[in-house]
């Protein structure tokens with residue numbers, strides 16, 4: 666009875682050891698050798714022990730086991746993905762080219778290439794049937810925002826720069842005409858505006874909103890492209906310029922043409938950006954914005970600035 670209990674405990678602990686592997690993206694080396702298989706573990710644990718030389722088992726809380734299993738499920742897949750064999754020269758070169766100040770975003774992007782996956786065997790292999798996430802998955806922790814993470818753009822003397830930036834390709838299921846390079850705060854504001862403002866305002870007109878026509882996002886430049894002016898919020902990845910909207914039937918709504926022609930609708934769309942964004946500029950603001958809505962996430966103590 667005693668031996669059976671011990672065997673059970675060892676089996677359980679062996680399983681836990683397999684589950685508790687660190688994620689593949691971790692820069693740390695694996696702390697201990699991989700277990701070879703289930704059968705040998707079971708066999709060994711059922712045999713009488715020569716003395717009690719094994720280290721004492723640490724008690725593992727059920728919640729911790731669950732967490733470890735979830736981690737194993739999420740992290741085990743990359744080792745199974747059928748990607749080509751790593752090319753050593755290319756896996757090293759990007760790191761050497763990246764400036765020291767860019768480590769946050771680029772490090773995570775480069776991590777898989779720098780730490781080749783260890784072979785996975787035993788129980789972990791049984792729990793690795795699916796990849797952790799699709800290649801073009803959601804970003805910013807929001808399933809309603811699609812795109813990719815981008816390498817950090819170092820902060821420059823001009824005040825530009827974007828660390829932790831993303832290239833947004835769609836929000837709330839609506840594709841963007843070009844990827845918008847912004848920070849996650851701005852990506853989330855864009856999603857909120859499209860979901861709660863633009864889509865309802867357009868409704869079933871033309872079959873509904875089909876595309877957001879983005880004309881600018883991250884751009885290291887002075888405000889309104891006027892030399893000597895302060896750096897625009899575009900230079901910090903906080904701003905997006907939207908020239909109009911394509912509907913499902915192929916027709917378009919443009920700020921330039923429809924601000925007057927579709928006054929009520931376009932003004933409703935403009936107004937709905939005020940809140941999700943701290944600054945909203947359109948044709949009423951100045952001549953620079955006659956053909957697009959500028960929206961950015963700069964915040965003011967006096968509240969949103971919307972013109």
Ligand SMILES: [Zn+2]
Nearest residue numbers: 904905906959
């Ligand atoms: Zn702008």
